[in-house]
Amino acid sequence: MTGPAKPRRGPGRPRHDEAEEGPGTQERIRLAAREVFAERGYDKTSVRGVAKVAGVDPALVHHYFGSKDDLFAAAIEVTMEPALVVPAIVGEGPEGIGERLARYFLGIWENPASRAPLLAVIRSALTHEAAAAVLRRLVLRRVLERVAADLDVPDPTFRxxxxxxxxxxxxxxxxxVQVEPLASADPEDIISLVAPTLQRYLTEE
Amino acid sequence: MTGPAKPRRGPGRPRHDEAEEGPGTQERIRLAAREVFAERGYDKTSVRGVAKVAGVDPALVHHYFGSKDDLFAAAIEVTMEPALVVPAIVGEGPEGIGERLARYFLGIWENPASRAPLLAVIRSALTHEAAAAVLRRLVLRRVLERVAADLDVPDPTFRxxxxxxxxxxxxxxxxxVQVEPLASADPEDIISLVAPTLQRYLTEE
Incomplete structure (x- = not known):
């Protein structure tokens, strides 16, 4: 992850009670944003609503995160943190990479705590071009290009x-969609079939 | 596809001008439903709106298609007609099945006329459980189970x-999401990498 965003205080920006701006405040706003976007969706989320859940003044949310789209980007960043581990998994080398990735990915989705916000991000990206742009720019590129840098195949990003x-x-x-039997399948049965596919894409010419 | 739905006329159902119920009327309503659901999305589509586009009385839409969800099912059926060709493709036998499927599928998506309504169906299924249920019941099962019947592998539906x-x-x-380079890739480059994956899933133990 990136470090905390630098507070942006231009000439026109409001001053705030320094106590409210403690070191955990930005993180609290980020987590509140993830929660609110996941629960209400992109359309029904407002800067004011996020501020309320975070227990801060809306002006402080604007101060740290700018517009609603910037706040959405921050929420996506928190949500996609598990995906940012992927380059490290790939960096361990080509042997068994397909199985490691399939296992890690399914583990994230099997956990309801990480599944709900991920679903919210995907739903937003499919229904709002602004959300798709954020996902494209912030996450896919950052994950995929780092992964690609460690691959020894033609067109590694494409792979x-x-x-x-x-x-x-x-x-x-x-x-x-929860189509059966896939919805109820043992994760290991999915991994054993999918791992060779990922292995081939990421390691074979 | 199924044949035209039987007119459902119970004791409480209104009678209609027989001229308006000509043989093409149901099909016209179905096509209007696909168009309206694709353009406006699930939430903003009404039986009345579909009736207007089809040029018929809303009572006639209710008469043939029942509720909004039934109408949505009919729209999905029309939209997914290309997918209903898949069992025939699979039925041609195991040799080259992966490439035939990959090529057929990409062809449908490359054509903007078939892409737009397909996207609308997927978006609806991701954001409305009622739409997901329709997709699950009507289409995936019908396509996937027929495909599975022709496969000689363990767990054919899962495959x-x-x-x-x-x-x-x-x-x-x-x-x-239109992530590059996948978004601009030559379809043949996608087919050549994906075909062996589909071939393995559908034909190898």
Whole structure:
């Protein structure tokens, strides 16, 4: 993850009670944003609503995070933190990379605590171009390009995207559409079939 | 596809001008439903709005298609007609099945006329449980179970779902999120990498 954003205080920006701006405040706003976007969706989320859940003044949310889209980007960053581990997994080397990735990815989705906000991000990206742009810019590129840097195949970013597309498609059919038998399948049965696919995309010419 | 739905006329159902109920009327309503759901989304579509586009009385839409959800099911059926060709493609036998499927699927998505309503169905399914249930019941099962009947692998429906998940994930990243280089890739480059995956899922133990 990036470090905390620098407070942006231009000439026109309001001053705040310094106690309210303690070191945990930005993180609290970020987590509140994730919670509110996940629960209410992109349309029904407002800066004011996030401020209320975080227990701060709306002006402070604007102060740290700017517009609603900037706040959404911050919420996506927190939500996608598990995906930012992927480059490290890939960096461990080509042997068994397909199985490690499939196992890690399914683990994130099997956990309801990480699943709900991820679903919210995907739903937002599918229904709002602004959200899709944030996802494209902030996360996919950051994850996929780092992964690609460690791959020894032609068109490594393209390969990484094909692998990602498969895992995203499985998540949609298993957890959203819930089509059987995929929805109730043992994760190990999914991993054993999908791992060779990811392995081939990420390691074979 | 199923044949035209039987007119449901119970004791409480209104009678209509027989001229308005000509043989093309149901099909016209179905096509109007696809158009309106695709343009306005699930929430903003009404039976009245579909009736207006079809040029018929709203009572006639109720008469043939029942509730808004039934109408949505009919719209999805029309939209998913290309998917109903898949069992025939699979029925041609195991040799080259992966490439035939990948090529057919990408062809549907490359054509903007079929892409727009498909995207609308997927978006609706991701944001409305009623829409997801319709998709699950009417289409995935009908396509996937027929495909599975022709496969000589363990857990054939599960295998067919894994193949479908990959193609759906590619469609989302390529046409909705539009992440590069996948979004601009030559379809043949996608087919050549994905075909062996589908081939393995659908034919190898």
């Amino acid at each position: 990484a995207e094909l692998a990602a597309s498969h895992m995203i498609g499985i998540a949609l059919l298993r957890y959203v | 067919a779902e894994l193949a479908a998940s990959h193609m759906i994930g590619i469609a989302l990243l390529r046409y909705v």
